Amino acid sequence: MKKITYAIALVVVSAILWACTKDVDNNTEGRRLDMATLKVDYTDLINKAAFGGWNMPNTNNARVALGRALFYDNKLSLNNTVSCGSCHKQQFGFADNVAFSDGFKGVNAERNSQPINNITSFSGSLFWDGRADSLGQLVTMPISNHIEMGFEKIENLPAKLQVTDYYPQLFEEAYGTPDVSVQRIGTALRDFIFILTSRNTRFEELSGPAFANSGINIWSVPPTGLTGFERIGFDIFVGKGQCANCHSGNSLEGWDAANTGLELNYTDKGAGAIKPGMPEGSFRIPQLRNIAITAPYMHDGRFKTLEEVIDFYNDGVKPHKELDYRLRDGFGGGIFGPFEGDLLVGPNGQPIITDENGNPIATPPRRLNLTPLEKKSLKAFLETLTDYSFITEQRYSNPFRAN
Ligand code: HEC
Numbered sequence: 001m002k003k004i005t006y007a008i009a010l011v012v013v014s015a016i017l018w019a020c021t022k023d024v025d026n027n028t029e030g031r032r033l034d035m036a037t038l039k040v041d042y043t044d045l046i047n048k049a050a051f052g053g054w055n056m057p058n059t060n061n062a063r064v065a066l067g068r069a070l071f072y073d074n075k076l077s078l079n080n081t082v083s084c085g086s087c088h089k090q091q092f093g094f095a096d097n098v099a100f101s102d103g104f105k106g107v108n109a110e111r112n113s114q115p116i117n118n119i120t121s122f123s124g125s126l127f128w129d130g131r132a133d134s135l136g137q138l139v140t141m142p143i144s145n146h147i148e149m150g151f152e153k154i155e156n157l158p159a160k161l162q163v164t165d166y167y168p169q170l171f172e173e174a175y176g177t178p179d180v181s182v183q184r185i186g187t188a189l190r191d192f193i194f195i196l197t198s199r200n201t202r203f204e205e206l207s208g209p210a211f212a213n214s215g216i217n218i219w220s221v222p223p224t225g226l227t228g229f230e231r232i233g234f235d236i237f238v239g240k241g242q243c244a245n246c247h248s249g250n251s252l253e254g255w256d257a258a259n260t261g262l263e264l265n266y267t268d269k270g271a272g273a274i275k276p277g278m279p280e281g282s283f284r285i286p287q288l289r290n291i292a293i294t295a296p297y298m299h300d301g302r303f304k305t306l307e308e309v310i311d312f313y314n315d316g317v318k319p320h321k322e323l324d325y326r327l328r329d330g331f332g333g334g335i336f337g338p339f340e341g342d343l344l345v346g347p348n349g350q351p352i353i354t355d356e357n358g359n360p361i362a363t364p365p366r367r368l369n370l371t372p373l374e375k376k377s378l379k380a381f382l383e384t385l386t387d388y389s390f391i392t393e394q395r396y397s398n399p400f401r402a403n
């Protein structure tokens with residue numbers, strides 16, 4: 001009896017939830033693919049994404065156009081309500097402005113939607129927990145995800161697209177024959193994502209074209225053009241704040257995952273749940289391009305503003321037992337500063353800080369003691385990383401139009 005009541009309640013609640021979250025604008029019905037918008041020249045974007053030749057996009061206009069249509073097409077979800085673009089919105093740097101985006105049934109995704117930019121053929125460890133090894137592998141995963149788009153039997157998707165009045169033609173132009181297949185869908189989606197290149201920020205503009213045109217490290221170019229607060233903020237980022245110990249390289253990202261002490265006990269264990277030897281609650285060190293427009297922040301979208309993120313790093317890091325050594329007292333002085341602690345490698349390959357006898361010390365979380373002015377400056381620096389040409393580029397936008 002109880003079970004039945006529960007089941008009925010669940011059905012009612014789900015129905016209400018679904019009805020409330022169903023977004024009319026987002027529904028496929030009443031939208032048409034605008035071919036004039038879609039079939040444009042993408043050559044310069046393809047060349048820009050090639051990073052002078054070392055990135056993969058061995059692609060063409062027709063395949064990118066197809067990928068763009070697929071990215072924005074609600075037909076890729078089981079009930080025609082959600083597209084990739086529903087959770088990855090151009091105006092927010094291809095992230096979403098809510099902590100957990102709605103999936104196809106109005107049930108929320110389990111993590112914060114990540115911004116998409118500058119993913120290359122060499123990008124690995126994608127997703128917050130690094131579980132996808134490459135973009136080619138990743139692109140079809142959201143389609144079959146039971147919360148995001150619901151095509152758990154993804155092999156049924158090609159037949160659905162094959163009977164539309166636009167895909168056979170688009171597949172023919174992209175691949176020579178009109179046949180839709182999962183592999184072809186994946187390749188086209190991958191190629192559209194490859195051309196989402198964001199390298200036109202104020203930081204780059206002020207640092208000169210050398211940086212904008214190549215894959216070199218952001219720190220090797222002196223940011224001479226930054227204004228007072230921005231420059232102070234840059235110095236904190238690479239110095240006193242020690243942010244660049246983790247967020248570095250061309251996109252201010254890390255190559256590994258880290259536990260940042262958001263919790264003492266994580267419910268979402270991140271990479272720790274799927275990769276042997278990774279700390280509980282460790283998440284990929286995210287890139288920070290367009291960070292000022294990709295709120296909310298962290299894998300669960302817990303922080304609504306950059307101020308909250310900065311306050312957290314300043315004095316909110318919790319003493320989780322597997323807290324990353326780079327956020328503990330005694331480690332380092334930033335990449336340009338003096339190193340106070342000894343950096344050694346622990347039993348699991350995890351660098352640790354040791355006392356004078358070589359015994360590991362789990363030092364407490366570091367407190368940065370930033371002044372209000374320093375916090376403001378750090379934020380000002382992060383704001384120089386916004387690429388406005390990226391969020392206004394017409395050829396990245398939704399090619400579907402209301403009838
Ligand atoms: C319901 C919302 C939702 C939809 C729909 C969705 N995504 Fe995502 N996307 C997310 C979330 C949430 C994450 C982070 C997932 C995680 O880490 O477990 C993510 C992560 C990604 C990433 C990883 C970026 C990185 O740097 O690691 C890419 C790329 C991506 N999605 C592409 C797509 C594509 C392509 C589609 C359509 C086929 C799509 N997404 C559909 C919510 C969504």
Ligand code: HEC
Binds near residue numbers: 258
């Ligand atoms: C130990 C390495 C480490 C250090 C040091 C570090 N971060 Fe992070 N940062 C991370 C990781 C890992 C995440 C994601 C954590 C999560 O979601 O659980 C993150 C997330 C962020 C985010 C949110 C990104 C997003 O897309 O949601 C911002 C902003 C950020 N860090 C800025 C900073 C600043 C500013 C500093 C210096 C004060 C700093 N970080 C120091 C590893 C680090």
